[in-house]
Amino acid sequence: MxxxxxxxxxxxxxxxxxxxxxxxxxxxxxxxxxxxxxxxxxxxxxxxxxxxxxxPDGWEPCGTWFQYAYFKRPGAASVGPAAELHAPPPAPERRTFFSRRFYLLVAAVVALCVLAVVLIGISLVKGGVDGTGFVIGAAVGAAGVLVAFWLTVRRQTR
Known part of the structure; x- marks a missing residue:
């Protein structure tokens, strides 16, 4: 060595x-x-x-759930009060954290939606398809997403 x-x-x-x-x-x-x-x-x-x-300061991984990793302090279980943190870490500044993978997923979904609208628009211009069902479905879907987003924001700001 x-x-x-x-x-x-x-x-x-x-x-x-x-x-x-x-x-x-x-x-x-x-x-x-x-x-x-x-x-x-x-x-x-x-x-x-x-x-x-x-x-890393006595923290050790104790499990994962999808992309989340959970850590524990092993001394807290065996040492008891002596394992207390003297200077706990500061609280996070934000309530939610979105990763780069999340933003990539959102970008991909938006790109697919734009592609669907463009393809339907092209078929409507050529006159091959009646677009009423598509327009109604898109409006209902968009309204559902907006309501879900509004409810989530409202719940988190209480």
Whole structure:
């Protein structure tokens, strides 16, 4: 093992990471670095900054649901009141958070709706289809979406 991984192991132990987790992490990282450039500093960055990323204040993942990850503090169950946070993290500034994937989904849905309207418009201009059903369906669908959005906003602002 080289000096980078020795220093990383010391820093992780100082931050309360269990010894078996430190050993497995160092083993995996050294194998990864050997497959790459061979220089861990080039692969992972400065050792102190990398250790901060690997030892996140005693929080550990405890489950996922779709894209959401849930974390827990393991000391809270075994240590009791001694595991209390002295400086809890600040409350989020926003109530809802939309990811880039959500915005991508919205953009795709809007693009598909525009495409449908354009294709129906082309067929109406050529005279092949009566567009009354499409117009009524689009109006009802748009009204339903607007009502659902209005109810959601109204519920969250109470």
């Amino acid at each position: 080289n000096g980078y991984f020795d220093e990383l192991a010391v820093l992780l132990r100082e931050r309360g990471v269990p010894a078996e987790r430190v050993a497995s992490t160092i083993e995996e990282l050294s194998a990864f670095a050997e497959e790459g450039s061979g220089d861990p500093e080039e692969e992972f960055g400065p050792v102190a900054a990398f250790a901060e990323q690997l030892a």
